[in-house]
Every structure is written in structure tokens, then in C-alpha cells.
Amino acid sequence: MIDITPETPDQHAAAIEALYDRTFGPGHFAKTAERLREGNASLPDITRVAVSEGELIGVCRVWPIFVGIDRVPAVFIGPVAVSPDFQGQRLGLTITGEALEAATKAGWGAAIIIGSVRYFSELGFTPVPVDRFVFPGPQDMSRVMVRDLAGDASALSGRLSAI
Ligand SMILES: CC(C)(COP(=O)(O)OP(=O)(O)OC[C@H]1O[C@@H](n2cnc3c(N)ncnc32)[C@H](O)[C@@H]1OP(=O)(O)O)[C@@H](O)C(=O)NCCC(=O)NCCS
Numbered sequence: 001m002i003d004i005t006p007e008t009p010d011q012h013a014a015a016i017e018a019l020y021d022r023t024f025g026p027g028h029f030a031k032t033a034e035r036l037r038e039g040n041a042s043l044p045d046i047t048r049v050a051v052s053e054g055e056l057i058g059v060c061r062v063w064p065i066f067v068g069i070d071r072v073p074a075v076f077i078g079p080v081a082v083s084p085d086f087q088g089q090r091l092g093l094t095i096t097g098e099a100l101e102a103a104t105k106a107g108w109g110a111a112i113i114i115g116s117v118r119y120f121s122e123l124g125f126t127p128v129p130v131d132r133f134v135f136p137g138p139q140d141m142s143r144v145m146v147r148d149l150a151g152d153a154s155a156l157s158g159r160l161s162a163i
Contacts, residue, residue, distance in 0.1 A: 002091070003051045004098055007044040007061075015056035016049065023081040032137035033114050036065055036076055040162035046075065046106060048099040050082070050091055057083040058091050060099040065112070067133070068158025075103050075149070076160070077113040097123055100149065109151025112160070114143050123147065134159040 007016070020028060028034070043062045050058030063076040077099065082092045100111060100123065113120055117127050125145035133144060133156075146153035 001052070002057070002086075004048055004058075004095055005051065006102070007042075007047040007049050007059075009044050012049050012056055012059075016059045016061065019056060019059060019081050019083060020079060023084070024079065028079070032135050032139045033076075033078070035136040036160060036162050037061075037063055038162075040064070043075070043103075046099055046102045046108075048095040048102070050086075050095050052086065055083075057086045058095050060092070060096040062099050062103060064163040066161050066163055067112075067156045071161075072156060073108070073163070074153075074156055075108045075111045077111050078115065080115070093119075093122060096120075100147070104149040108149045110149050110153035110156055111147045112153075112156070113145050113147075114139070115145070117143065117145060120145055132157050136160070 040063055043064060046062040048060050049056055060080045061078060065074055065076045066072065067074050077096065080092050080096050103111060113125055125147045127142065127145050130141040146156060
């Protein structure tokens with residue numbers, strides 16, 4: 001049986017980092033997206049983890065960010081990772097969907113994600129024009145997507161920064 005729950009940092013944080021290292025490789029901290037995460041504090045109540053027989057096998061982390069000169073708050077989703085033994089069951093989509101639902105219930109207006117458009121479009125994410133956002137480093141803009149939550153993602157544009 002697989003349980004999907006919010007993150008309890010004391011219980012899950014180390015296993016989440018180990019899963020990221022295993023699925024993405026140690027180079028993942030070099031990505032521009034990490035500049036929005038380092039020095040930022042994720043949202044454990046909105047993050048979702050999947051646990052099977054006590055083992056953490058999936059995660060969708062969620063981060064608060066500001067967008068544009070008006071510093072509009074939004075959530076930055078990811079990374080999403082599923083343990084290789086449990087891939088192919090649509091678990092990544094399920095945990096990300098549950099995190100989006102939690103963020104909507106908590107009143108967050110919109111979500112931003114970087115990833116495969118083919119994969120995340122199933123959850124309602126749509127790619128943005130290449131000049132819509134400014135990231136804190138080089139970014140392949142064709143992989144940047146947004147989605148409405150409790151508000152309107154089309155209201156977001158400009159520079160992304162950690163809260
Ligand atoms: C990406 C990841 C989270 C997907 O896990 P998952 O939800 O179990 O995905 P599944 O294997 O069930 O695939 C569901 C569908 O998405 C597709 N898919 C899986 N990974 C994909 C990717 N990176 N790009 C595009 N499509 C993908 C699958 O082919 C499948 O399509 P189908 O339903 O038509 O067969 C997992 O492969 C992983 O942890 N990868 C390493 C980390 C990573 O690259 N994360 C990227 C997101 S930030």
C-alpha cells in the first residue's frame with residue numbers, strides 16, 4: 001500500500017534529499033531552479049510524499065516564491081521524483097496533483113513548474129511565452145509552465161525570487 005501525505009520534515013527530509021540524489025544525480029543542485037530553493041523554506045504542509053512500507057518512494061516539494069516587481073506570491077513546484085522501483089504507476093502525477101490541490105485549498109493563486117510539457121500538461125500546466133519570466137540564471141524557457149490554483153496564473157510575469 002502507498003500512503004500520500006504532507007511532509008513531516010523530521011521524518012522525511014533526509015529521505016527526500018536521498019531520493020533526489022538517486023533520481024536526478026548529484027548535479028541537480030547546479031540547476032537555476034535551485035537558486036529559487038536555496039535559502040528558501042519549502043512548504044511541508046503542501047509538499048506531498050509517497051511512502052510504502054515505511055520507505056519514502058516519491059516526493060513533490062513545494063516552495064513559496066515572489067513574482068515580478070509587485071512581488072506577487074506563487075508556489076514553485078518541484079522537483080518531482082519517484083523511486084525507480086515505483087515508476088510507471090503514474091505516482092508522480094498523483095502526488096503532484098495532490099500537492100496542487102493542497103496549495104489551492106491553502107489559497108495560493110497560481111503555480112509555476114519547470115519540466116516536461118508532455119508530462120505536466122496532464123495536470124493542467126501550460127507553457128508560457130519565452131519573455132514572461134526572468135529566472136536567476138540560465139533557463140530553458142520552453143520547459144517553464146504555469147497553472148491557475150485559487151487565482152489566475154496569467155497575472156504573473158517578471159522576475160522570480162525566493163521568499
Ligand atoms: C518523472 C517521474 C517523476 C515520473 O514518474 P511517474 O509519474 O511514476 O511516471 P510514469 O512512469 O508513471 O509515467 C506516466 C506517464 O508520463 C510519461 N513520462 C514519464 N516521465 C516523463 C518525462 N520525463 N517526460 C515526459 N513524459 C514522461 C510516461 O511515459 C507515462 O506516459 P503514458 O501514461 O502515456 O505511458 C520519474 O520518472 C522520476 O522520478 N524521474 C527522475 C526525476 C525527474 O526527471 N523528474 C522530472 C520532474 S521535475
